Amino acid sequence: MGYFRHGLAFAPNHLKAHRPSYVRFASKLKHVDQTSPQLNTPLPFAGLGLSRAVGLGLESAFPAVAKATDAQATYIPAIIQGKKDVMIRGHTGSGKSFGLILALLSKCWNPLPDSRRSLPTSLLLVPHRDLAYQYMYWIGRIATATNNPSHSTPAQVIVRGQENLSSQVSRLRENPPGILIGTPQAILDVLQEDEHAIDLTDLGTVVVDEVDYIIDFISADASRDKKQRLAAKMRRHPSVGKLLLDLIYSPRARPDRSASVNNSPQLVVCSATLQTGLRQLLYRSGWLRNGAYSVVKVRSEIRAGEARESEKKVAAADFTLDAEVVQHCALVFSEDGSVNDVEGAVEPKWSLEEGAHGEEVQTSTHQGGDLLKIPVQPTEEYRVNSSAFEPVLMEGIAAVFATAVPKVALLVLPASAPVQRAVYELRALGINAFGMDLQNTEAYRGGMEENPTLVVATTATVRGIDLPDLSHVFIWGVVDANSYLHASGRVGRFGRKGRVVSVLEEKREQGGRYCRMLKSIGLIPTKFYRL
Incomplete structure (x- = not known):
């Protein structure tokens, strides 16, 4: 307990x-x-x-x-x-x-x-x-x-x-x-x-x-x-x-x-x-x-330069959306495994791998495989039943996490998505993944302290949560503007820099919907500069 x-x-x-x-x-x-x-x-x-x-x-x-x-x-x-x-x-x-x-x-x-x-x-x-x-x-x-x-x-x-x-x-x-x-x-x-x-x-x-x-x-x-x-x-x-x-x-x-x-x-x-x-x-x-x-x-105080042209943009200003603190990116994956920035993304003004004073931040180089044992009980069930998650997106999240996340990242799934199945698949890819469970403090916070950790939650369970050292939020697919604001609000807290990365499928033409959603809250996507 x-x-x-x-x-x-x-x-x-x-x-x-x-x-x-x-x-x-x-x-x-x-x-x-x-x-x-x-x-x-x-x-x-x-x-x-x-x-x-x-x-x-x-x-x-x-x-x-x-x-x-x-x-x-x-x-x-x-x-x-x-x-x-x-x-x-x-x-x-x-x-x-x-x-x-x-x-x-x-x-x-x-x-x-x-x-x-x-x-x-x-x-x-x-x-x-x-x-x-x-x-x-x-x-x-x-x-x-x-x-x-x-x-x-x-x-x-x-x-x-x-x-x-x-x-x-x-x-x-x-x-x-x-x-x-x-x-x-x-x-x-x-x-x-x-x-x-x-x-x-x-x-x-x-x-x-x-x-x-x-x-x-x-x-x-x-x-x-x-x-x-x-x-x-x-x-x-x-x-x-x-x-x-x-x-x-x-x-x-x-x-x-x-x-x-x-x-x-x-x-x-x-x-x-x-x-x-x-x-x-x-x-x-x-x-x-x-x-x-x-x-x-x-x-609470509104940061200088935040959009206030309409009621929707005023609502967005209640979140830490300042481009000096948070980058909003989208990676579009195709069936052949190639990945591109969403169309219309602009060059970022700063690098998350540089701290507030320009110092270099060490990122994870762990390639996985021995962090955690994959749960034995659901293995047969997962082998028999097809996954609810597109493999190319899971592999893309794992690759970005391994190369870009220094300590803690958050993956936000749709409200009805099976969190434990996602955790299982991420661990199979060598990622130190946990389903969000702040009650199980010993395993949860202990794992976060020992290795770079990917916390998996849904749009329904991330509101109000504060995760120390969180630098990245991955959002699965295109969500509505309100859900996006609350999910992305987990980074940039108290002025700490962070990045929000939406993971999209090219075959479903999610890029256009993502850009329209982002525009409705007064944001412009930036390029994921590692590409």
Whole structure:
């Protein structure tokens, strides 16, 4: 289970090796007089309302995170105060998710005097299990760094497949968490099993990360007929996220909601793409508070030079698409194995193999074959059944990975693609491939540290994920603009350079569709300079 045992956070193995430094750090604090100037030294994110425990844990566990972004400086105090709802829209890599954890931990460890209970519960809804475990990873590191037993298990994760439903219900009733993280379906499953397992009336804050994925909505740009069809479909089959929020905020949806709205939990919604149609739905639904100045709207900084000519391009600007940071390439493979840049690609202005200051970056020269044993169990099945993946594309990805990726790359497949089959075929080609599984920390992160690693995921499971040292994102085929933006947003985070490489088939004439999609979000493809 890695560093998660029965859904509770504790120090992962690779942190245990560094635990003495945490112990020394915390022990030193114990012997310092409370009036000592050492305790008055400014901590990271000072002045934003973070509890001192969170500040100390942040300083020890994440020493590189020293200053809040302008967006974090706005929404962290708002979340901690809890008096207003919050709407966060910001480009990937701007620290949205990390800032949320800091605020929720502060509310958990240092509740305000007028809180309804000493340990207010925050509900954090995420679109998939890997993002839930990434949150738990951050919480575990900060909690361990404080060296305070009362801070060791502030959160629990509820996702499908983690353990049986009865065990999850029992654990929630016996040990209500300060922060409950889960997918909407898993949370709804628990409530249907036992409506008292989660006390919805006692929630202090509800956070919906990647809200545009969790809540179905109708684009403002859709035609009238399409809007009518989508509206009818949403009435017949409402998303699980909508059902859950309706359940939590049902008093707000009543005509006389003014009397009860202030007693409802604070709502925080967050995404890199908060389109007009979604924002309209959030207000119509009754989930957000009404009235002037009742919602704090936060938008992270926009980089100079990013496209802002239309609403679509403004949405694209929420992602790190600056040509000085991320290159967008497409390789077109023909049946005979030849490969070319997509038509219309321009010369790149910089080389990814040169770091920010021009130094050379060492790339992988491993040719594979002995990194990992190919799984024995599915071998016969895979031999009998034909592959869902075009061999020439798999071989092309393997070749580019072996020559261009220094540490970590990500392969993004269509939502319904068989991830484990792709991992099997990549390992057969000598690639150190893993299916994305942030719960299995020991094998997953250990493999990433030892050899250049290719992480395999789908368009449905990459949202919000932050992989250290990620330099390349490979995208299989042509995806829609929204999926492309979220997948490509995994690189270029915090100013680190990266490359997005779409892998296309010539016989399916994917090049033209790719260029049209890229143009719709204000991007121009660059040549993959190694050709």
